[in-house]
Amino acid sequence: MTQYVAAIDQGTTSTRCMIFDHSGHAVAADQMEHEQIFPRAGWVEHDALEIWRNTREVTAGALAKADLHVRDIVAVGITNQRETAVVWDRATGQPIYNAIVWQDTRTDQICQELGQLGGGQERYRDRTGLPLATYFSGPKVRWILDNVEGARARAEAGELLFGTMDTWVIWNMTGGPEGGLHITDPTNASRTLLMDLDTLSWDEDICADMGIPLSMLPEIRSSSEVYGHTRERGSLAGVPIAGILGDQQAAMFGQACLSPGEAKNTYGTGNFVLLNTGTDKVMSENGLLTTVCYKIGDNAPVYALEGSIAVTGSLVQWLRDNLGMITTAAEIEKHARTVEDNGGCYFVPAFSGLFAPYWRSDARGAILGLTRFVNKGHLCRAVLEATAFQSREVIEAMNADSGVPLKTLKVDGGMVVNELLMQFQADILGVPVIRPVVSETTSLGAAYAAGLATGFWSGEEDIRRNWAQDKQWDPQMAEETRQEQYRMWKKAVTKTLDWVD
Numbered sequence: 001m002t003q004y005v006a007a008i009d010q011g012t013t014s015t016r017c018m019i020f021d022h023s024g025h026a027v028a029a030d031q032m033e034h035e036q037i038f039p040r041a042g043w044v045e046h047d048a049l050e051i052w053r054n055t056r057e058v059t060a061g062a063l064a065k066a067d068l069h070v071r072d073i074v075a076v077g078i079t080n081q082r083e084t085a086v087v088w089d090r091a092t093g094q095p096i097y098n099a100i101v102w103q104d105t106r107t108d109q110i111c112q113e114l115g116q117l118g119g120g121q122e123r124y125r126d127r128t129g130l131p132l133a134t135y136f137s138g139p140k141v142r143w144i145l146d147n148v149e150g151a152r153a154r155a156e157a158g159e160l161l162f163g164t165m166d167t168w169v170i171w172n173m174t175g176g177p178e179g180g181l182h183i184t185d186p187t188n189a190s191r192t193l194l195m196d197l198d199t200l201s202w203d204e205d206i207c208a209d210m211g212i213p214l215s216m217l218p219e220i221r222s223s224s225e226v227y228g229h230t231r232e233r234g235s236l237a238g239v240p241i242a243g244i245l246g247d248q249q250a251a252m253f254g255q256a257c258l259s260p261g262e263a264k265n266t267y268g269t270g271n272f273v274l275l276n277t278g279t280d281k282v283m284s285e286n287g288l289l290t291t292v293c294y295k296i297g298d299n300a301p302v303y304a305l306e307g308s309i310a311v312t313g314s315l316v317q318w319l320r321d322n323l324g325m326i327t328t329a330a331e332i333e334k335h336a337r338t339v340e341d342n343g344g345c346y347f348v349p350a351f352s353g354l355f356a357p358y359w360r361s362d363a364r365g366a367i368l369g370l371t372r373f374v375n376k377g378h379l380c381r382a383v384l385e386a387t388a389f390q391s392r393e394v395i396e397a398m399n400a401d402s403g404v405p406l407k408t409l410k411v412d413g414g415m416v417v418n419e420l421l422m423q424f425q426a427d428i429l430g431v432p433v434i435r436p437v438v439s440e441t442t443s444l445g446a447a448y449a450a451g452l453a454t455g456f457w458s459g460e461e462d463i464r465r466n467w468a469q470d471k472q473w474d475p476q477m478a479e480e481t482r483q484e485q486y487r488m489w490k491k492a493v494t495k496t497l498d499w500v501d
């Protein structure tokens with residue numbers, strides 16, 4: 001009997017379930033978008049109950065599309081948007097507030113206050129590998145405890161649980177209030193600002209400073225092991241849950257970036273460039289994060305350097321939803337192709353401040369170089385180019401940190417269908433860009449983590465064998481043009497800084 005592994009990818013804009021066979025080929029997928037809630041400027045929330053409902057629907061949907069029975073599924077892996085924080089009542093399963101999303105900037109003040117405590121910013125960097133920034137979960141939990149009436153007392157009484165989306169989905173999948181597992185893995189925990197990167201355990205001093213009771217926090221398990229089985233109700237009843245990876249780390253698996261020096265760039269809501277640094281924890285001197293890449297069972301953890309970019313694909317969504325300039329994301333390419341270049345127009349999408357390599361929460365978005373000449377095509381081009389320029393900035397930082405310049409760039413994610421963007425990325429980087437056949441690397445990576453733990457795949461060789469190139473874009477731009485356009489981009493960035501008082 002042919003067997004399969006399922007993956008649930010709880011992403012920023014949607015939740016999907018994919019089912020993979022032994023060759024890493026996707027035999028079915030189902031996907032549902034959820035509401036993006038913007039209560040105020042800079043605030044971004046999700047309804048965690050809507051996400052749990054969608055998770056159930058897409059798992060049933062994927063099984064139905066593949067025409068499979070649950071007994072054909074040997075394991076399920078979970079991957080997720082990272083950092084997004086939800087706090088719920090352990091007895092009822094009701095969230096006490098919407099999930100606060102990674103892009104949300106409401107915790108700026110909290111971060112500034114925490115930075116003034118003993119050890120300041122440096123303590124966070126040294127212990128957690130992260131800058132003290134609004135991006136990460138810890139300050140979001142602190143905000144919920146400070147702002148939801150009665151929350152702190154309930155948290156201290158042990159009534160409340162915190163989780164990133166992996167934790168929330170697994171707790172519900174394993175029974176919720178009736179004995180649900182409260183667990184996470186080091187790739188997700190390393191994004192909270194609460195985990196010690198060396199010991200892979202919660203840092204009690206930081207949790208105390210942040211005012212977060214340890215009883216709220218999930219147990220940190222490895223990224224690949226059988227944690228338990230899904231509850232008896234539901235379409236995946238009784239299947240072992242055997243993998244947990246943050247989505248960007250899952251993409252590393254899906255791209256077979258399993259050796260030191262291997263890197264990928266994922267183009268989704270934001271962009272995330274990760275470089276495998278092996279069992280060495282490299283601390284960045286150029287504005288990158290140090291994070292856990294994965295931890296397989298009892299093996300030593302593997303670390304990564306990461307360049308996180310907050311706004312890339314979501315800028316295309318913004319053009320569609322807020323300005324109505326396009327009706328579908330794919331349409332942007334058609335308009336961008338009506339012009340030769342950006343016509344002098346640069347769009348810096350600092351909607352959530354600027355993440356790597358700047359970490360400037362005082363930046364805000366700006367369109368620069370506007371003249372009467374600039375038309376819709378130029379603006380669409382500037383939107384796409386912003387993704388490529390931001391990627392070059394973090395890759396330059398990575399080259400500086402590692403001392404070994406990247407020779408090729410493996411890419412994946414929703415935006416890599418955009419051929420104009422891929423060519424421009426190769427042009428502005430000056431290195432070839434390579435897209436694999438399976439560009440759903442995030443789901444595939446979660447499936448690999450679960451399949452490795454259950455013996456469905458035997459090891460790294462299986463994963464490497466399954467990876468295959470689909471298309472390569474080689475640089476065609478003259479060196480002088482490349483340098484000039486990048487210089488103008490850097491100049492544009494300087495104009496967005498110091499905007500928020």
Ligand SMILES: Nc1ncnc2c1ncn2[C@@H]1O[C@H](COP(=O)(O)OP(=O)(O)O)[C@@H](O)[C@H]1O
Nearest residue numbers: 011013268269313314316329330413414415418
């Ligand atoms: N043809 C396209 N050109 C440019 N951007 C696109 C295109 N198709 C999708 N996108 C963008 O890709 C993003 C979706 O990618 P995906 O990897 O599914 O995101 P996520 O996992 O973050 O939810 C959206 O932000 C969308 O605007």
Ligand SMILES: O=P(O)(O)OC[C@H](O)CO
Nearest residue numbers: 011012081082268269270
């Ligand atoms: O959901 P994605 O693919 O936009 O990924 C979000 C990242 O995990 C945020 O750190």
